Amino acid sequence: MTSSSRTPPGPARAGLARAGLARAGLAPAGPAPAGHASVSEQADRGVGASTLRPDGTLKVTGEFAFSSDLWMSDMLWGATLRASHPRARIRSVDVSAALRIPGVAAILTHEDVPGRGRFGMEVLDQPVLAATEVRYQGEAVAVVAADHPETARRAVAAIEVGYDVLTPVTDAEAALRPDSVRVHPDGNLVRHVRIRRGDPGASADVVVSGSYQVGMQDQAFLGPESGLAVPAEDGGIDLYVATQWLHVDQAQIAASLGLPEDKVRLTLAGVGGAFGAREDLSMQIHACLLALRTGRPVKMVYSREESFFGHVHRHPATLYYEHGAASDGTLVYVTARIYLDGGAYASSSRAVAANAATLGVGPYQVPNVTMDAYAVYTNNPPCGAMRGFGTVQACFAYESQMDELARRLGLDPVELRIRNALREGSTMPTGQLVDSAAPVAELLRRVRDAPMPPDQGARSGPDAREPDLREPDLRELPGGVSNTTHGEGVVRGVGYGIGIKNVGFSEGFDDYSTARVRLEAVAGQPVVTVHTAAAEVGQGLVTVQAQIARTELGVERVVIRPADTSVGSAGSSSASRQTYVTGGAVRAACVAVRQALLRRVAGRYGVQQEELALSGGKVESTSAGVIVDLAAVLGDDVIEETVTWRHRPTQPIDPDTGQGSAHVQYAFAAHRAVVDVDTELGLVKVVEITTAQDVGKAMNPLALVGQIHGGTAQGLGLALMEEIQVSGGMVRNPSFTDYLIPTILDVPPMNVDVLELADPHAPYGLRGVGEPPTISSTPAIVAAVRAATGKALRRVPIRPDDIAGL
Amino acid sequence: MRVTCTVNGAPTVADDVWEGESLLFVLRERLGLPGSKNACEQGECGSCTVYLDDRLVCACLVAAGQAEGRDIRTVEGLATADALDTVQQAYIDAGAVQCGFCTPGLIVATDDLLRRVPEPADAEIREALAGNLCRCTGYEKILDAVRLAAGRRSAAAASGEPKGSAR
Numbered sequence A: 001m002t003s004s005s006r007t008p009p010g011p012a013r014a015g016l017a018r019a020g021l022a023r024a025g026l027a028p029a030g031p032a033p034a035g036h037a038s039v040s041e042q043a044d045r046g047v048g049a050s051t052l053r054p055d056g057t058l059k060v061t062g063e064f065a066f067s068s069d070l071w072m073s074d075m076l077w078g079a080t081l082r083a084s085h086p087r088a089r090i091r092s093v094d095v096s097a098a099l100r101i102p103g104v105a106a107i108l109t110h111e112d113v114p115g116r117g118r119f120g121m122e123v124l125d126q127p128v129l130a131a132t133e134v135r136y137q138g139e140a141v142a143v144v145a146a147d148h149p150e151t152a153r154r155a156v157a158a159i160e161v162g163y164d165v166l167t168p169v170t171d172a173e174a175a176l177r178p179d180s181v182r183v184h185p186d187g188n189l190v191r192h193v194r195i196r197r198g199d200p201g202a203s204a205d206v207v208v209s210g211s212y213q214v215g216m217q218d219q220a221f222l223g224p225e226s227g228l229a230v231p232a233e234d235g236g237i238d239l240y241v242a243t244q245w246l247h248v249d250q251a252q253i254a255a256s257l258g259l260p261e262d263k264v265r266l267t268l269a270g271v272g273g274a275f276g277a278r279e280d281l282s283m284q285i286h287a288c289l290l291a292l293r294t295g296r297p298v299k300m301v302y303s304r305e306e307s308f309f310g311h312v313h314r315h316p317a318t319l320y321y322e323h324g325a326a327s328d329g330t331l332v333y334v335t336a337r338i339y340l341d342g343g344a345y346a347s348s349s350r351a352v353a354a355n356a357a358t359l360g361v362g363p364y365q366v367p368n369v370t371m372d373a374y375a376v377y378t379n380n381p382p383c384g385a386m387r388g389f390g391t392v393q394a395c396f397a398y399e400s401q402m403d404e405l406a407r408r409l410g411l412d413p414v415e416l417r418i419r420n421a422l423r424e425g426s427t428m429p430t431g432q433l434v435d436s437a438a439p440v441a442e443l444l445r446r447v448r449d450a451p452m453p454p455d456q457g458a459r460s461g462p463d464a465r466e467p468d469l470r471e472p473d474l475r476e477l478p479g480g481v482s483n484t485t486h487g488e489g490v491v492r493g494v495g496y497g498i499g500i501k502n503v504g505f506s507e508g509f510d511d512y513s514t515a516r517v518r519l520e521a522v523a524g525q526p527v528v529t530v531h532t533a534a535a536e537v538g539q540g541l542v543t544v545q546a547q548i549a550r551t552e553l554g555v556e557r558v559v560i561r562p563a564d565t566s567v568g569s570a571g572s573s574s575a576s577r578q579t580y581v582t583g584g585a586v587r588a589a590c591v592a593v594r595q596a597l598l599r600r601v602a603g604r605y606g607v608q609q610e611e612l613a614l615s616g617g618k619v620e621s622t623s624a625g626v627i628v629d630l631a632a633v634l635g636d637d638v639i640e641e642t643v644t645w646r647h648r649p650t651q652p653i654d655p656d657t658g659q660g661s662a663h664v665q666y667a668f669a670a671h672r673a674v675v676d677v678d679t680e681l682g683l684v685k686v687v688e689i690t691t692a693q694d695v696g697k698a699m700n701p702l703a704l705v706g707q708i709h710g711g712t713a714q715g716l717g718l719a720l721m722e723e724i725q726v727s728g729g730m731v732r733n734p735s736f737t738d739y740l741i742p743t744i745l746d747v748p749p750m751n752v753d754v755l756e757l758a759d760p761h762a763p764y765g766l767r768g769v770g771e772p773p774t775i776s777s778t779p780a781i782v783a784a785v786r787a788a789t790g791k792a793l794r795r796v797p798i799r800p801d802d803i804a805g806l
Numbered sequence B: 001m002r003v004t005c006t007v008n009g010a011p012t013v014a015d016d017v018w019e020g021e022s023l024l025f026v027l028r029e030r031l032g033l034p035g036s037k038n039a040c041e042q043g044e045c046g047s048c049t050v051y052l053d054d055r056l057v058c059a060c061l062v063a064a065g066q067a068e069g070r071d072i073r074t075v076e077g078l079a080t081a082d083a084l085d086t087v088q089q090a091y092i093d094a095g096a097v098q099c100g101f102c103t104p105g106l107i108v109a110t111d112d113l114l115r116r117v118p119e120p121a122d123a124e125i126r127e128a129l130a131g132n133l134c135r136c137t138g139y140e141k142i143l144d145a146v147r148l149a150a151g152r153r154s155a156a157a158a159s160g161e162p163k164g165s166a167r
Helices: A017-025 A039-045 A056-061 A149-158 A246-257 A284-294 A304-310 A349-358 A391-409 A413-419 A440-449 A541-553 A578-605 A630-634 A701-720 A772-789 A800-804 B023-030 B086-093 B103-116 B122-128 B140-159
Strands: A002-004 A076-082 A088-094 A104-108 A140-146 A160-165 A189-197 A206-214 A226-231 A237-241 A264-268 A298-301 A317-325 A331-343 A368-377 A490-503 A512-522 A525-531 A557-560 A612-615 A618-621 A625-629 A638-646 A665-678 A683-694 A750-755 B003-007 B010-014 B049-052 B055-058 B071-073
Touching: A039 A541, A056 B086, A056 B103, A076 A149, A076 A284, A076 A304, A088 A140, A104 A149, A104 A284, A140 A149, A140 A284, A189 A349, A206 A391, A226 A284, A237 A246, A237 A284, A246 A264, A246 A284, A284 A298, A317 A391, A331 A349, A331 A391, A349 A368, A349 A391, A391 A413, A391 A490, A391 A772, A413 A440, A413 A490, A440 A490, A440 A665, A440 A683, A440 A750, A490 A772, A512 A541, A512 A578, A512 A630, A525 A541, A525 A578, A525 A630, A541 A557, A541 A578, A578 A612, A578 A618, A578 A625, A578 A630, A578 A638, A618 A630, A625 A630, A665 A701, A665 A772, A683 A701, A683 A772, A683 A800, A701 A750, A701 A772, A701 B140, B023 B049, B049 B103, B055 B103, B086 B103, B086 B140, B103 B122, B103 B140, B122 B140
Parallel strands: A002 B010, A076 A298, A237 A264, A331 A368, A525 A557, A683 A750, B003 B071
Antiparallel strands: A076 A140, A088 A160, A104 A140, A189 A368, A206 A317, A226 A237, A226 A298, A317 A331, A490 A665, A512 A525, A512 A638, A612 A618, A618 A625, A665 A683, B003 B010, B049 B055, B049 B071
């Protein structure tokens, strides 16, 4: 019998957070090695194999310890008081009534922040707790620790804040006018990125211009912001948290706590999805402040509603584009202005604006470019990183423009794109040479030439010969089992899109990762341990790290240690960079270990080191075959190497012209979408999506295709349903009831065609995978709906009214 | 208040439960069973799907007191000591697990589907799992996993084997 008889919180769970985390991360990446693992068996689980996730078993049994699952016997629950106005002066904060509630252990305001009062990824502009002014609805004002989450919520409700409500700044373009109210003292411009290339006065035979809008998309990861802060005996703090970048959190937390960084130790807890929303801090500093004040562990878990206020979103954007082309379709110029609403705080807006501008003409050769991208402060919700990071907004606009240009020229839209396609050797609008594969035309041809799905309603079956008598399957029609149509008013459309994304951090950023690799014999078998601070967020990085170690060291058994700050920074799990950069670091550390080992073998056995290799747990020579078992060479010794690895450097761009080799690698994906549209009701059923993507090297084909599926589905969401609706600075739909993400009924069958054109500059030739599929599925779906309806559709997400014209 | 129920076959008592707590909170925070997840806590995402007397429910929408005397089965109750359930193994093998936060709820919902419909068509799978949100996979490999599990369960049933699969 299981029993529990404690006052809240009192689960009967024995495991401490540490034990749970150990379960999450310490599982060996493979089964115990067989006595004589063959070379082929290793190859099956090395680089290029569809090795299964090492954390899969824990995740399917419910044992994997996500950040919201952590628990300690004496822990308190934290909660946050958030501003109810988008812009207001704080007159007073009265916590006295809240403090009298039994079970409340602490209430903290800005006066209780011992160190730096502000934080931020690129600009230190966001208060840890608001002091004199709130700049967006949901800004944190005070935090509470109590013995039960409900007690904490009631205490939050009992705090009295006196506000002088001010009129919010809510329009990003208007915010740039000189007479606008300033959200911050230095003005509302976060960054203006200029690209100037070629002749600004170039003229063309055909000119197409349009303005486009992209709504505010939410990452909508399923695992809410959460973590457990545990005060330590040395006056420091141990924080177990779901994040994308442990070390950038550590530096910011330490500064605000007024502690040296070595007193702030972070361990990655299980991460329930990220997609950019965990790059910025959420509950980290707050939980640490409460834990240090109370001397007890503090757990914070945001509700879904709070999560909508607890992280940054994708920038809503307004984009003005003009394309000029010769009568044969060759692009002559692109002129564009892009306004990105960054909301109340800068987050990563500076880098988002750079992406929108430098990649703003898409994967096309354009000799003359005038591009201006502005990231702007308003009193709307703060925006920052989301999968695609500035390229998604631009891609919707430039791909819509390409379709309109094709229509005007009477050209096939794919043919127009192929005619202007970027390729290896092309020059970007920044002047950067594209110096590895850029198969833009090939990707387009592949999605164009893929077999089409059957026509609407064309099903096999006993009545297929009498098409007029067939009853349609409602589940395959727009509106589904809502029974809104039996096929009448339904029109099919096909659309295409292609996008470009930079991989890794750009503009001269020192973008590195650190890996510690250890080789030893355990119970007579060689075992590799890989330790990095890289965040596994679901993408499968733990799987790939182990595959790399197997391939480089010829050892079957690999243990991936939990990611924490006791090893150097791995950089962020974002920008499609982690397999490239942390993968590169793991490989480099493995190579260092291998060389140390082979040096030893060469000396001991009198052979040339150059002719030695590791395979199947043995040292082999090209001339003499197997020389010795790895375990025998190692004995009781441990070989350990820690390597910091960097990709080749990038450059800042010129502030006036945008010229510079800012990006380390470009990545491309193309989509074809087939839709059925109920033109009377404005309902869309996506019938099929085909994606072609160049990945350089498929490190793990199973996981890679999963990334392409997932990214494509998020682009579908932006095309058809996902938008945080903000009115007067207030969020109107902070729930999964009102903010819709695609269900299994919304996402169609997805075909994936993977190209592997090696990038000679990258480890294993790989190319970042995570973001490209998110970028162009949106414009492909919109193009398909346009084809079905003839509507202009210059805003995403498309609303039924936009189609039905009500 | 005290809540007495059966959880994964074991008689279970939770004491000092506040009346406003959900079954999900009791499972996660009082009974040491955090496998059922807390993604929305308003019945929209299916991450907390459990069996209540053999019917699928969102544990977040069940008040703790409603569980009194009932039989509850969570994702933690599907595997045996030495073998994963066929559905669990299929999710791993098909690549249907990424971040894994939706996975426990989807696995319970899939188990329910396959108990009712041993060989579901794709449209039936989609309908049955429409209440379970996943943000990582785009659902393609979840469909693969369900098809794989259905095939393996049918094959096992045909050959008279138990439904579990060796880990």
